[in-house]
Amino acid sequence: MTASRIWIKNPLALYTANDHKAPGxxxxxQGIIVEMLxxxxxxxxxxxxxxxxxxxxxxxxxxxxxxxxxxTLTRAWGPVVNQPLFPWLKxxxxxxxxxxxxxxxxxxxxxxxxxxxxxxxxAADHHYLFPDGLENAIDxxxxxxxxxxxxxxxxxxxxxxxxxxxxxPPQHTVQTAxxxxxxxxxxxxxxHERGAGAQIQIGLAPCSPFSVTPEIMRxxxxxxxxxxxxxxxxxxxxxxxxxxCLQRFGLRTVDYLDSVGWLxxxxxxAHGIHFNDEEIARLGAAGTxxxxxxxxxxxxxxxxxPTVALEEAGAPIGLGVxxxxxxxxxxxxxxxxxxxxxxxxxxGAEAITPERALGWATRGSARLLGRDDVGELAVGKQAxxxxxxxxELRFSGSHDPISALLLCGADRADxxxxxxxxxxxxxxxxxxxxxxxxxxxxxxARELIAG
Numbered sequence: 001m002t003a004s005r006i007w008i009k010n011p012l013a014l015y016t017a018n019d020h021k022a023p024g025x026x027x028x029x030q031g032i033i034v035e036m037l038x039x040x041x042x043x044x045x046x047x048x049x050x051x052x053x054x055x056x057x058x059x060x061x062x063x064x065x066x067x068x069x070x071x072t073l074t075r076a077w078g079p080v081v082n083q084p085l086f087p088w089l090k091x092x093x094x095x096x097x098x099x100x101x102x103x104x105x106x107x108x109x110x111x112x113x114x115x116x117x118x119x120x121x122x123a124a125d126h127h128y129l130f131p132d133g134l135e136n137a138i139d140x141x142x143x144x145x146x147x148x149x150x151x152x153x154x155x156x157x158x159x160x161x162x163x164x165x166x167x168x169p170p171q172h173t174v175q176t177a178x179x180x181x182x183x184x185x186x187x188x189x190x191x192h193e194r195g196a197g198a199q200i201q202i203g204l205a206p207c208s209p210f211s212v213t214p215e216i217m218r219x220x221x222x223x224x225x226x227x228x229x230x231x232x233x234x235x236x237x238x239x240x241x242x243x244x245c246l247q248r249f250g251l252r253t254v255d256y257l258d259s260v261g262w263l264x265x266x267x268x269x270a271h272g273i274h275f276n277d278e279e280i281a282r283l284g285a286a287g288t289x290x291x292x293x294x295x296x297x298x299x300x301x302x303x304x305x306p307t308v309a310l311e312e313a314g315a316p317i318g319l320g321v322x323x324x325x326x327x328x329x330x331x332x333x334x335x336x337x338x339x340x341x342x343x344x345x346x347x348g349a350e351a352i353t354p355e356r357a358l359g360w361a362t363r364g365s366a367r368l369l370g371r372d373d374v375g376e377l378a379v380g381k382q383a384x385x386x387x388x389x390x391x392e393l394r395f396s397g398s399h400d401p402i403s404a405l406l407l408c409g410a411d412r413a414d415x416x417x418x419x420x421x422x423x424x425x426x427x428x429x430x431x432x433x434x435x436x437x438x439x440x441x442x443x444x445a446r447e448l449i450a451g
Contacts, residue, residue: 004048005029006420008385011053013401015355016377017060017363025053028383031197031420036379053387056414057401059358060377061121061384062332063365065153066232066270066291066320069111069125069141070096070104073445075328085238085300089168092325097131097173098448101140106441108144112152113429113437114330115321119386119413121150121423122365122374124320126232126270128157128207130175130183138187142200148432149423151198151384153369154191155205155232156184160216166248168210177216180206181223188227196373197382197419203230208237209256210244217260230266230370237271238302254279263288268368270320271296272310273303280306284313289368292360294338295329296322307339307360308347318365319357333388333413336361337406354406387415 006028014022016036024037027047035043074080074095080088108125115123123145127137138154145152161167162174184204192202204220206212217233224231236242236253245256254275257263265287272290275283283290292305307317321327321335340357366375374382388410390401398404416424423430 005045007043007047007050008053008058009050011056011058012390013057014377015057015059015358015402017359018376018378020378022377026058026377026383026385028420031383033377033379033381033383036377055389055391056387057390057405058377059119059386059388060362060375061386061416061418062119062336062361063318063369063375064115064120064123064320064332064335065268065318065365065368066293066322067111067115067123067125067330068127068323068325069108070099070127070129071323071325072107072110072114072330072441073103073448074325077325077449080325084240085302086168086240088300088326093170093173095448096129097170098451099129099131099134101134101136103444103448104134104137105140105144106437106444108141109148109437110441111324111330112144112148112150113432113434115332116148116150116416116424116429117412117427118331118333119388119416120332121384121386121416121418122152122369122371123150124153124155124203124232124369126155126157126205126207128159128205128211129173131173135183138191138202142191145200148429149418149421151200151374151418153201153203153230155203155230156180156187157205157207158216158220159207159211161211161213174211177213177219180216181219184220184223185227188229192227192229201229201369203232205232208234208241209249209253210241214249214260217262221261224266230268231262232268232270233262234271235269236274237297238300239274242274252279254282258282265289266370268316268318270322271302271305273297273305275306275310277309280309280313280315284310284315287314287316289316289318291318291320291365291368292339293320293322294342295335296326298338298342299326299328304342304346306346307343308351316364316367317360318368319361331411332361333386333405333410337409340406354403357406358402383417383420385415385417386413387417389414
C-alpha cells in the first residue's frame, strides 16, 4: 500500500498552489516531497515505485477549515429546509442534544469519508455539543480520524449562554465555564501534536456570540495563548447575529471580538460575511483568518463573504464545507467550485480564477490552521495529494485540465494520498465498507430524529 520512495510521474496537470512547476512529477520519500521534476527529468535516485499520472490532475490535498461532523445525521430534514440561521438552530438544537457516542462516531466517519473521497486530506471540525454521556466527544472524533488516516484540527467547542440567560441554545445543552476549560486543557495535553507532519491538533472554539459568555471567550483566548493553540468561532454570519451583539453587548461583531482578546493572527473565523470597510481593515491588520463557507451561506441565505477585500487587507482566506445540515454535503472540491461562482457574482470573472479558488482551499486554508507543511506542493512539504481523472462524460470536450475540475464539476477524487500513503485508490477508501457505514449511519439518523 505504501513505498518508501515514490515517483508521481508526468501528471496530466499539476496545481502546486505556488510558483513551482513540475511537469515531470513529484518524488516522495518517507511521506515528504523531495523532488519537483521538470519535463523529461527523472528522479535523482532510484525509486521503489512509480505511479503513472498521465491521466490525473494533481492537487495539494484540499483543506477543510470549518465543519460540524455530527450534522451528517440531520441532512435535508424537512422542518429546517427553508429556515434561516436562527430558527434553523432553534429547531435543531433539541434534536442534536440527543447525540450519543455511537451516533457521533458514525456521523464523524461519514463526514470524514465523504471529505476524503472529495480530495480533502486535512479537516477542521467545530464540535460544541456535550450532552450528558458525550463528555468525550473529541476523543471519539480522534479515533475516527486515525482510523481513516487523515489529518485534523479538532476544536473543543462550547456553549455556556443558554436561553435562560438570553442566549439561543436550550439550557440543557450548555456547560459551565469550569467544565469547558478543564476539558480544553485535558485535550491539549493529551492529543495536540506540534511541528511538521502533525496528524491531530486541538483548537479552542467557543461557538458564537449568541451561545457563549464574554467570560468564556476571554478565558479561552488566555488558555490558547498559554498553550499556543488556535482559536476559532463563528462570527458575522448573519444580520441577526449583528443585531444580537448590538443589543446584548452594545458592540458590533468585530468590536466584540476585540473586546474579548480575539483579534489576532491566532484566530480564524467561520463565515465572516457582514463586515464594514473599517472592520475589514482591522481584521486584515490583525492577520485574523476567515473561512468562507459558500454552500452553507447560500443555503441559509446568509450573504456573501467579502473575500477579495479581506485578502487585500491582509486577512488569510480559506474554505470550509460547514455542517452537513446546512450544506448538506461534505465535499471539498464542490465547495471550491461554489466559491468560484459566488465570488464571481461579487467581484467579477477576471478577479476570481479557478487557481485563486483552489488557492483558498489549499495554501489559504493551511494558513488558517497555522500550518506551513501542507497546502502546497514543494520540496519539504508533506506528501498530501488529491488526484482527479477527467474521463467522465461531464469532462468530454474540456481543454484546460485545472479549469475543467471546477467548471465541469469534478466531485470525486480517483486517488488521495496522506503523508505518502494512499488512502483512496480507484475512487474507494482503502479498507472501508461504505455500504455498511451507510446502513448504520442512516439507521442512527432515523433514530435521532425519532427521539
